[in-house]
Amino acid sequence: MRHPLPVAALAAATLLTLTACSGSGDDAGADGELALVRAGSLTVCTNPPYEPFEYEEDGVIVGLDMALTGEIAADLGVELRPLNTGFDAIESGAALNARQCDMAASAITITPEREENVDFTDAYFDADQGVLVASGSPVAAESDLEGLTIGVQQATTGAGWVEEQGLEGVQFEDLGLQIQALRNGQVDVVVNDVTVLEPFAGGGLEVAFVVPTGEQYGFAVRTGNTALLDAANATLARITQDGTYDELVAEYFGTGEPVD
Structure with missing residues (x-):
């Protein structure tokens, strides 16, 4: 939120x-x-x-x-x-x-x-991490990320979270490239601050779930x-x-x- x-x-x-x-x-x-x-x-x-x-x-x-x-x-x-x-x-x-x-x-x-x-x-500003997926994806919780290819933005806390979970992260320079990779099927999901992922919900994409992290900008x-x-x-x-x-x-x- x-x-x-x-x-x-x-x-x-x-x-x-x-x-x-x-x-x-x-x-x-x-x-x-x-x-x-x-x-x-x-x-x-x-x-x-x-x-x-x-x-x-x-x-x-x-x-x-x-x-x-x-x-x-x-x-x-x-x-x-x-x-x-x-x-x-x-x-x-x-x-x-x-x-x-x-x-x-x-x-x-x-x-x-x-x-x-x-x-x-x-x-x-307060922030949490979010997971963006293609509409209809079965991903609904952290446990569903195992084995998936996850698009992350380099040097961000989202990339750090993915690494901490022992998951496979593919780094992109910015958010726009992350979203493009998800739309093109290069990655299965995208992880970034949920606030900036929410505007992309709709048009074939949706926020699967939020990871509460208690971050502050x-x-x-x-x-x-x-x-x-x-x-x-x-x-x-x-x-x-x-x-x-x-x-x-x-x-x-x-x-x-x-x-x-």
Whole structure:
């Protein structure tokens, strides 16, 4: 099920003065200035297609993650600049450490392993894993996955879950390739976050079952970038309190109301 997670309220954010970053040096200067990889922009690494969190529309990357990080950018007084990036480089922290972007926003589950490489904001969304199959498939429970070929997205918690169960996982670079492989019969089932699998239910596909994992999404910044982390958390607290968060969730999930 889809569960937006309220973020904890924080103290009022310190007003930040923005400076450009040449690709090296600290994330915050001696005077507490916030350094960005590109002057006047909050560059955000993301990995579409992963609707409704990030996807392309008329050549522009949009989605809930972009709307939320857009609020962070607005509070900083800069423009949002999404950057299409491989998920392995996002979740490992490689893209952040290489100064390709200031923040990563791609429905990233907060895990202890990832926290060794990046710093996460407060959690902003709850998630579970789901199993997508062709309509009429006999798969209805975890025990039915034994011996099947399972399509997973590389470097994701879904891929990790499949490996932990001792099942056969075939890795794909993104969600779109997973779905294509299922439709073409290259894999028997697909495992990914149930929230992004649900839109594909219908038209010959269905969600067979949900695997409760208690995952939570967060935005990532370079380790030690407390200036940007504090600013992002302050924005998450603001939009939770003023109703903006609920409005954006309702918009991108097409419910017309906040998701419970």
